[in-house]
Amino acid sequence: MLNNILIVEDDLFQQKLISKMLSTLTSATITTAANGQEALSKLDEIAEPELILCDLNMPGMDGVEFLRIIAQRNLESKVVLTSSVSKDVISSVKEMALVCGIPDILSLNKPISKKQLEQLLSELIEKKSIRKPSEHCQYQHLDDEIITGFDQEQFVVFFQPHIEVATDIVSGAEALIRWHHPTRGILTPYFFLAQIDKLGLSHLLTLKVLDSSIAACSRWHQQGMNFNISVNISPVDLVESNFLERVLELLQQHQLPAKFLTLEITESDIRPDMAKELEVMCRLRLHGIKLSIDDFGTGYSSLSQLISSPFTELKIDQSFVQKMLTDSKSYAAVKASLQLARDLKLKTVAEGVETQAEANAIKALGCDVFQGWLYAPALAENEFLTWCQHHNKKTVDEKEQQFS
Numbered sequence: 001m002l003n004n005i006l007i008v009e010d011d012l013f014q015q016k017l018i019s020k021m022l023s024t025l026t027s028a029t030i031t032t033a034a035n036g037q038e039a040l041s042k043l044d045e046i047a048e049p050e051l052i053l054c055d056l057n058m059p060g061m062d063g064v065e066f067l068r069i070i071a072q073r074n075l076e077s078k079v080v081l082t083s084s085v086s087k088d089v090i091s092s093v094k095e096m097a098l099v100c101g102i103p104d105i106l107s108l109n110k111p112i113s114k115k116q117l118e119q120l121l122s123e124l125i126e127k128k129s130i131r132k133p134s135e136h137c138q139y140q141h142l143d144d145e146i147i148t149g150f151d152q153e154q155f156v157v158f159f160q161p162h163i164e165v166a167t168d169i170v171s172g173a174e175a176l177i178r179w180h181h182p183t184r185g186i187l188t189p190y191f192f193l194a195q196i197d198k199l200g201l202s203h204l205l206t207l208k209v210l211d212s213s214i215a216a217c218s219r220w221h222q223q224g225m226n227f228n229i230s231v232n233i234s235p236v237d238l239v240e241s242n243f244l245e246r247v248l249e250l251l252q253q254h255q256l257p258a259k260f261l262t263l264e265i266t267e268s269d270i271r272p273d274m275a276k277e278l279e280v281m282c283r284l285r286l287h288g289i290k291l292s293i294d295d296f297g298t299g300y301s302s303l304s305q306l307i308s309s310p311f312t313e314l315k316i317d318q319s320f321v322q323k324m325l326t327d328s329k330s331y332a333a334v335k336a337s338l339q340l341a342r343d344l345k346l347k348t349v350a351e352g353v354e355t356q357a358e359a360n361a362i363k364a365l366g367c368d369v370f371q372g373w374l375y376a377p378a379l380a381e382n383e384f385l386t387w388c389q390h391h392n393k394k395t396v397d398e399k400e401q402q403f404s
Helices: 012-023 036-045 063-071 087-100 114-129 143-151 193-198 202-222 243-253 275-286 302-308 328-343 356-364 381-403
Strands: 004-008 029-033 051-054 078-082 105-108 155-164 170-181 185-187 228-233 261-266 290-296 313-316 347-351 369-371
Touching: 004 012, 004 036, 012 029, 012 114, 029 036, 036 063, 051 063, 051 114, 063 078, 063 087, 078 087, 087 105, 105 114, 143 193, 143 202, 155 202, 155 228, 155 381, 170 202, 170 381, 193 202, 202 228, 202 243, 228 290, 243 261, 243 275, 261 313, 275 290, 290 302, 313 328, 328 347
Parallel strands: 004 029, 004 051, 051 078, 078 105, 170 228, 228 261, 261 290, 290 313, 313 347, 347 369
Antiparallel strands: 155 170, 155 369, 170 185
């Protein structure tokens, strides 16, 4: 349920029309403003709106300046551009907003219809029900806190399910590190990863995640669930002394066949001088370990890295997935990436899937695996197993009912 909506629109007819259509779709309080300056004054008077509809070309303070200013307020509002300017301008404004710090921005073409607003509100409510915890306020931890966290095993691995698109069955998970902080609860890497890197503990953290993840996956196999496990590593990890040997030792120690392990390498981290990285990647492949190029399309020299490295999987970045239904360029990027992966005979994973509409669009384009909050967030191991068993049973039961 939505509580507050702000409409920033200088055309009085459009302002009243949008307001009237929204009033028939939601009980939220609707506030209007004729330009950016008036909207800022209204924001000082009302509770933070869940939705801001904003024109761009307005007298006084235009929509572009308004977006730049509200980005500094760290609002959690969904921002939707409602402008008739050209698509390339809309696309650039959205990119500016994202860079400024507005994480959630869409656009609607004028004239805006009631059906468009209805779909927008439906998706907003759907996302709100699974909204991730806010991470606007970063907290600077003391170095001693992090070192103590390592010593006391406070850094733990959570698992986000991978869903096979063709069957809707769980096929595995991505391992994601969390800090079980004694006073602040469960923290995501946003709150600690940069500091761990500065302390020189990144590779130690990678080894901890690998150990915990391989051990967990082995336990799942012992329970009859032959899941795959994906673990993030960096090119820096690849060139660390005895990295390959350590990975093989962990697989042997926990008795997990190598083919069930995928190492995800973030593309933007891959360095131009890749001789040593390529050597280790090739040797990992020789031992049956799979390699995924993570966040494809966001880093440097994407095609060059993809073609020169022995990857088995391509992972589409969530920034493209979450904009593909509202931005034609993002849709084209997803479509082209999936076609490229098929031509290169690579498995494909779409991360950041948050709505059923996104899932349907990605499925139609031929992706292999879903990952995202539409299905489940990252979960502690016991919760992950419970969720997987429930999801797979529900899927099987539904299919049996279809054929009965």
